[in-house]
Amino acid sequence: MKTIFTSFFMLLTTFGLLAHGGGNYEHSDFFGSMQIGDKAAILMVHFGTTHDDTRALTIDVLNDRVKQQFPDLEVREAYTSRIVIKRLGDRSIIKADPLEVLQQLKSEGYTHILIQSSTIIDGKEMESLERNAAEVKDQFKEVRVGNPLLYDPDDYEAVIAAITKGADKNLAYVLVGHGTYDSTTAQYAMLDYMLKAKGHQNFFVGTIEGYPEYDDMLAQLQQSGLKKVVLVPFMFVAGEHAKNDIEGDWKEELEKAGYTVEVKMQGLGENVEIQDIFINHLKFKTRHRKLDIMEKKAKYRQTGEKED
Template sequence: MRKIAMLLVLIMVFALAGCSGQNGNTNKKALLVVSFGSSFVESRQAAIDATEQRLAEEFSEYDFYNAYTSQIIIDIYEARDGKDVDSVSEAIERIYKAGYGEVLIVPTLVINGEEKDDMIQQLEPFVDKFAKVTVSTPLLTTYDDYLAVVSALSSEMPETSESEAVVLLGHGTHHHANSAYGTLDYVFKDEGYSNVFVGTVEGFPTYETVLDSLKERGITKVTLIPAMIVAGDHAHNDMAGDTADSWKNLFKSEGFDVDIVLKGLGELEAIQDLFVQHAYDALAQN
C-alpha cells in the first residue's frame, strides 16, 4: 500500500532542474493552497481559511499563497466584494514571477476528481519553471487516507444506537473518482462503523441507495453530516434545505428522526492535520 501511495505522489511530483527560464533559488519557497472555494463567507472562513492558516503555520518557512479552482466563486468575490482571488494558473504565475525556486502545492480537495485534474492541467505549463515543485494529494487517495478519515470523522459523529445512523453526504461526480464515496462507505463498515452510510448529491451512492440500506437495517433516526470541505450551498440546500427533495425532508417524509450537523470537513482539526500530513508525505517522497 505504501508503494502505491509513493507512486501516486511521484506521479504528481515534478522535480526538474536546469530548464530555461527556471527559478533556481530553492531557498525562496512558496506554499500554494488550492481549494474549490465558497461564496458562503463564514463557512469558508471556518473551513478553507482555517485549513489555509493551519498549513501556513505548519510550513512557516514557505511564503503563503492561495487559489480557488472554481471560476464562478472567483467571479463572485470580484463582483460582490471587490476581492481578487487567484485561479491556479494565476497563482502559480504570480509565484513564478516573484522568483520562488520551490513551490509546495496543497489541494484541499476531497477526491482526485475533476477539480484535481483541472489543477494539474493549470500547473503543467509551469512545471519546468521551478527547481522543485511538490504537489500533495487530495483527502481520499490511498487506503491509509480512508482509514485516517474514518478515524477523524468518528470522533465527530454522535454515538448511535442500533436504530440510529450517520449519513455522510458527499458531492458526487460523473468523474471516475466518484468511486471514492463507495469506498469510504465500505471502509467505515470494515472498521466496525456499521451504522455509517455515505451518500452523494450528484453521484453514487444515491439517496435511494442509502434509504434502502437504512430501511434494511431498521434505522429510525439519521444524523446528516456533509462529507464536503465546506458546509456551503450543497450542505445548506441539498442536505439541510426546506424543499421536499432535500435529504433532510426526504428522510423526514419517510418518518425518520433527522438531526443535522452543518460542519464542513475543513473545520475539523483532524482533517486539517491530514492535509498537513499529505504535504509532508509529498515532500518526503520528492
C-alpha cells in the same frame, strides 16, 4: 527574503529526514535542489465558497495552520471555481485561480512550489490541478502536488477515525458528498464499504451527483432499522450544497420517509484531524516525489525491480 537556508533548517527541525519512498513514490528532498537565492512557496488550492461563515472556519483555518507549520515558506491561496471567484469579486473579495497565482509566484522569483488542495477525492478537480502544475512545470525548478483527502487506504482509515469519533450507535449518520458522474465516484462507495468493514454499521454514504445516490443510501438506512438520522456534509466546506441540498432536499425527503432528522452543519474542514491529514500530505511531499507510470516501467527495465 525566504531562502534555502531557512527552508532547509525548517525541514530538519520540524520534519526530520526520515521516511522513505515506496509504491508510487521515491524518497526525494524537495529542498535538496535549492541554491542560494532560490525561494520556495506553498500554494493552497480550494474549490472555494461564497459563504463567509464556513470559509472562516475551514479554508482560512487550514491556510493559517499551514503557515504555522511552514513558517519559513511563503503561503498563497487559489480558488478553482470560476463562479465562486466571480461572485466574490462582485463583492470586492478578490480570489485568483491556480494558474494566475503560479504565474505571479514565477514573476516574484519563486523557484520551488508545493501545491496542496483541500479536494476530497481524486477526481476532476485534482486532474485540473495536475494539468495546471504540468503547464508551469518547466518554469520552476521543482513543482509538487499533494494528494487529496482520500487517496490511499491509509487516508480512508484516518478519515474514518476522525469522523466516527464519539458517534452514537443509536443514531444513523448519513454522510453526503458532492459526488461525480465519472468513475471516480467509486471512492465514495469505497468509503462506505470501509466504514462497514470497520464496524460502523450506522454510517451511510450518499452523493448529490453520482453514486451512491440518495436511493442507494436510503435502502441501506431502511435495513438498519434506525429512525433518528444525523445528516453530515462530507465536503470541505458547509456551503451552497450543504445549506440547500442537504439541509433542504435530503432533510425533507428523509422526514417524509418517517425519519427524525438533525443536520450537522459543519464542513470537514472544521475537523482538526481532517486538517491534520491535509497537512501530513503536504509534509509527505517535502520528502517524496511521485513516479509516473513510464518512470516506474523504465526503472523496472533497468533494475529488474518489481513494479508495485
